[in-house]
Amino acid sequence: MRILISEFMDEAAVAALARHHDTEYDRDLVDRRDELRARLAGADALIVRNRTRVDADLLGGAARLRVVGRLGVGLDNIDVPLCESRGIAVIPATGANALAVAEYVIATAMVLLRGAYLSTPEVAAGRWPRAALSAGREIAGKTLGVVGFGGIGRLTAKLGRALGMRATGFDALLPASHPCWRDEGVEARTLDALLAEADVVTLHVPLLPATRNLIDAARLGTMRRGAILVNTARGGVVDEAAVAAALRSGRLGGAALDVFEQEPLPAGSPLAGCPRLILTPHVAGVTAESNERVSALIAERVLEALAARR
Secondary structure, rough: OOEEOOOOOHHHHHHHHHOOOOOEOOOOHHHHHHHHHHHOOOOOOOEEEEOOOHHHHHHHHOOOOEEEEOOOOOOEEEOOEEEEEEEOEEEOOOOOOOOHHHHHHHHHHHHHHHHHHOOOOHOOOOOOOHHHHOOOOOOOEEEEEEOOHHHHHHHHHOOOOOOOOEEEEEEEOOOOOOHHHHHOOOEEHHHHHHHHHHOOEEOOOOOOOOOOOOOOOOOOHHOOOOEEEEEOHHHHHOHHHHHHHHHHHHOOOOEEOOOOOOOOOOOOOOOOOOEEEOOOOOOOOHHHHHHHHHHHHHHHHHHHHHHOOO
């Protein structure tokens, strides 16, 4: 059987696949759509990250395709219903990058609360902004609001609580009576109540019609003044222009955005030049360690799926 990999994957996992099947690895193939479509025609399995659009256009000529492995957890770049109708298994790397994302959330929240860590250019230039940076805030004792209480959200809450935070959570699919809230030591809230009391709000929901622009100007206006917003979910979950306005007005105390409505973030974005803002290129879940875990998991599960379909 033949496996095609269109985005970066840990080399050891690629080698594991190659020991069993004809494996073609081209980490930049995602950027050559016509070539990707042509090479997929003879493949039994496709492995992607978040940039390869697995849609009707790509699948049209993929008559042999039986498995799509996703090096990550979000599936909004994959037409899952179409794959299911074609008998193509879609396999995400559930849980394998959770720690990387959770650490990103806590680390960026600490940077934005404290404020002092971004002073290197001033100090190196001979200035001494000690007085201006003396009002930084500690993370202990703050309230963490987790929107979306799946595996990543739960681990983020656990890390926050380990640092002395009080954790609250909202999940549209989990009633307040569900035992997971008690088991995790997290207080269930409605979304509006969570936004009103949290010092740090972190988003862990998929991009669906119900979650598009979930955090818009109105909801930003209900957040505690000076609160921190962290989005590692999907860009369309927040209104970027509204976040920019809230940062410039001082209503929002800071934001860390790893995902965007359009990726790469286009020049001229309203986010450009905003104060108290950390922007990263959809990398919260990608570390050396998580790449090994994600790649190994998907390699194993793709091999299992292909073996089951012989």
